[in-house]
Amino acid sequence: MKNLNNIKVLAFDIFGTVVDWHSSIVAELNRMKIQVDANQFALDWRAGYRPAMDKTLTGEMNCVSVDVIHRLILEELLIKYNILHLSEKQKSDLNLIWHRLCPWADTVQGLNKLKDKYIICTLSNGNIRLLVDLAKYSNLPWDYIFSAENFYAYKPSPKTYLGVAELLDVKPNEILMVAAHHSDLAAARSCGLRTAYIERPLELGTTIKNNVSPCIDNDLHASDLLDLVDKLSK
Structure with missing residues (x-):
């Protein structure tokens, strides 16, 4: 050594x-009773992080907090998975799961x-x-x-x-x-x-x-x- x-x-x-992060997000989605493949949703949410981060590194996107990046990815995923019923409070609370891993x-x-x-x-x-x-x-x-x-x-x-x-x-x-x-x-x-x-x-x-x-x-x-x-x- x-x-x-x-x-x-x-x-x-x-x-x-x-x-x-993965199990924590899956548990939160299940707790909220969101009818979705929680495993894949969690993977997709995390997968969007690096491309968004790369955009800030290249100057394509302004340098913003990870909270903002997570919310941008979440908004895209809610559309992708046709989850259209969540209130603004529910979306904000879901985004804050990253604070409760x-x-x-x-x-x-x-x-x-x-x-x-x-x-x-x-x-x-x-x-x-x-x-x-x-x-x-x-x-x-x-x-x-x-x-x-x-x-x-x-x-x-x-x-x-x-x-x-x-x-x-x-x-x-x-x-x-x-x-x-x-x-x-x-x-x-x-x-x-x-x-x-x-x-x-x-x-x-x-x-x-x-x-x-x-x-x-x-x-x-x-x-x-x-x-x-x-x-x-x-």
């Missing part, structure tokens, strides 16, 4: 890594253990209010919440990864980026951060097999956050 003794900060991706079973215990030794923070494209609400809802014990809003740039912009280093007064290689997505980790490595991959085989639900194969470029590969605790203690 690579030497990580100099690590001072663990920066976490949120959607899919720390919280289970449930953590994975290992998340809270794992974060509390990691917090004993490291500064733990978010590094997410989610807007600050969303991340604060998630922390409150799921008892996530962050030392600090970093959002794309702090840096006026979305991941994978180097401004985000290097911004954490600057604001916490550490070197990039003293930060371990923790994520369940290899693209996020590759961008972090290009900025000099160390990287840890977390397996989340059920991120996309049970109908799609999520490839959680190791990448040799990562410093660590863990089955979950408790496994990450064990690997960092060795």
